[in-house]
Amino acid sequence: MLFQDRLDRLGAVAAHLPFPQEDFDAVNRTFCRWAERREDRDHKALEVWLYCYVQRYVLSRLLRLPRLGGGEADRIIGEVFERAHEFDKVTEPERFTHWVSVVCRNTFINGLRRRYQPADVDVGTLGEAAGSAESDLTEPDRALLRHAVTRAFEALPEALQPVARMRLLEGRSYRHIAAATGHPLPTVRTYAAKAVRRLREDPGLRALGQALNLVPP
Numbered sequence: 232m233l234f235q236d237r238l239d240r241l242g243a244v245a246a247h248l249p250f251p252q253e254d255f256d257a258v259n260r261t262f263c264r265w266a267e268r269r270e271d272r273d274h275k276a277l278e279v280w281l282y283c284y285v286q287r288y289v290l291s292r293l294l295r296l297p298r299l300g301g302g303e304a305d306r307i308i309g310e311v312f313e314r315a316h317e318f319d320k321v322t323e324p325e326r327f328t329h330w331v332s333v334v335c336r337n338t339f340i341n342g343l344r345r346r347y348q349p350a351d352v353d354v355g356t357l358g359e360a361a362g363s364a365e366s367d368l369t370e371p372d373r374a375l376l377r378h379a380v381t382r383a384f385e386a387l388p389e390a391l392q393p394v395a396r397m398r399l400l401e402g403r404s405y406r407h408i409a410a411a412t413g414h415p416l417p418t419v420r421t422y423a424a425k426a427v428r429r430l431r432e433d434p435g436l437r438a439l440g441q442a443l444n445l446v447p448p
């Protein structure tokens with residue numbers, strides 16, 4: 232529960248903010264005031280808020296990726312914070328929090344892509360990373376992605392479909408799938424790996440993922 236403990240401790244840091252951490256309007260007003268006056272008090276408040284926001288953003292997503300250790304998490308947090316701390320790149324001060332959220336999302340996904348080489352990715356990892364990115368898509372994009380995923384799963388060999396659905400879509404454990412399907416545990420792992428390999432090679436799913444910036448070109 233390393234990541235959860237760190238999330239719980241963020242409340243003590245956020246208590247030093249002059250506004251609630253979730254009050255994005257107040258954050259945007261503070262940034263607009265800082266952009267105009269460059270007062271140290273506002274800059275310090277923005278840094279504390281950014282520290283809390285980035286930590287919460289990254290750690291809450293890493294809770295779903297148990298294979299990632301604390302040191303690796305810190306490297307990703309450092310990358311996200313460094314990018315989000317480039318205040319002078321904000322062109323619309325009144326939308327500062329939106330800018331930060333976009334920077335966090337893009338840097339986090341890119342960080343995962345660099346950390347997880349294809350041969351090392353657990354069958355549930357790609358779904359978690361894509362799910363984090365999908366939350367920022369438009370509804371038409373999400374509908375199109377769901378359609379493409381459904382079509383790609385239906386194109387899998389019939390023997391692989393139940394294992395792929397339970398592991399990749401429902402997040403079930405290998406032992407749960409083995410009990411549900413009656414397959415030996417090694418067979419479940421093999422079927423899951425074959426399903427992931429086929430889905431990665433699916434041309435329609437890969438093309439859409441690239442178009443939506445969910446997978447590298």
